[in-house]
Amino acid sequence: MAHADPHLRVGVDLGGTKTEAVVVRLGGDAPEVVARRRIPTARDLGYEHIVLQTCALVRDVASDAGVADLPPVGVGMPGSRTRDGRVKNSNTTCLNGMPFEADVVRALGREVTFANDANCFALAEATWGASRGARVSFGVILGTGVGGGVVLEGPAGRPRAWEGAQGIAGEWGHVTLEPRDGPPCYCGRRGCVETYLSGPAIERAYEERSGARLGLPEIAVAATRGDDVARALLDERVEVFGRALATVLDVLDPDVVVLGGGVSNLDVFYERGAAAVARWTFTDVLATKIVKHALGDSAGVLGAALLP
Ligand SMILES: [Zn+2]
Structure with missing residues (x-):
């Protein structure tokens, strides 16, 4: 196992058809992807399954990267959230009305930062891409x-x-x-x-x-x-x-x-x-x-x- 690298982050893109996770090393001129996993989003299997699947994917991709301590995690997903933290306007409809963020944090046992998927797109392009x-x-x-x-x-x-x-x-x-x-x-x-x-x-x-x-x-x-x-x-x-x-x-x-x-x-x-x-x-x-x-x-x- 490698010692803890402060530049490592886990990113998750929870899409309607596929969910992707990466371990990235920040700090360079370009993103350095250390590990990557992509799985179909099991939207038909229901809410609980998506929560567990997301957490398993995070642990698996971190394990692929050989990191013992889970790096900070960010999750991008469609839709927005209500004032009390429930998912709103997601096209993965079984998430709507559910406290997805709190449930992922609890299942993973650590803080996670969430954002709308378009914000993630805009942020990546501004950091490394066309709007840099x-x-x-x-x-x-x-x-x-x-x-x-x-x-x-x-x-x-x-x-x-x-x-x-x-x-x-x-x-x-x-x-x-x-x-x-x-x-x-x-x-x-x-x-x-x-x-x-x-x-x-x-x-x-x-x-x-x-x-x-x-x-x-x-x-x-x-x-x-x-x-x-x-x-x-x-x-x-x-x-x-x-x-x-x-x-x-x-x-x-x-x-x-x-x-x-x-x-x-x-x-x-x-x-x-x-x-x-x-x-x-x-x-x-x-x-x-x-x-x-x-x-x-x-x-x-x-x-x-x-x-x-
Ligand atoms: Zn409209």
Whole structure:
């Protein structure tokens, strides 16, 4: 067994389909992943099982890394928490209403730091990735849902995720654009940003308008090959992106906006997205950079390791 290394952290990304854990050594120019494990999230086996599975994964990955004393642990997961510490708005629905954080802490026998998965993404990209060096950055996940996280430069230049008064800072996906006529959202309102800009929302709109079912990458290709429905749809969604992101820029005025998730792989959001944002932002020259993620799928779990 190695002696205790003060730079080691455990990060856990509790996703809807998979749960990943890493042991990372901090302090360098890039994250040094010492051990990594990935398992399917057993959402069908119920709440208690997910609590135990998460704790077992933490112990196993620490054992893989050869550490005797468990390093500080951070967990990133979708959703937010209520004032009394219960999970809210998670797409792993058996967690909703449950005191997941307290139960993991009790089962693990030590403190754990929790955050929203979009905050973890934004934090990792600001520390090691595409928004590194920014004083203020906004990380956006355009995936199965739409989430966001605000990261501010902290003491000693170390980026920190800004949680906000009720833990919803950066929850841009549920800003309502068309409260009367927009598509219904699971949050109970209509016309949230998520109902226009998530991957499934774009795929569903394409199917409704064309009668054909295509995946997001195929829709992007079709738009460049004379498919008028695909082209008009992406033009429209880039415009929505610009209008919605402009509301963030007008309030936060970040140095960098970094995009992640499946929709962020569509070039059109960089080619024409920045111009659309500029049209709707209260400025004559747009200084904010809009950039693609640099850490890929690992950003969530690496960001979780940066929490404690
Ligand atoms: Zn909503």
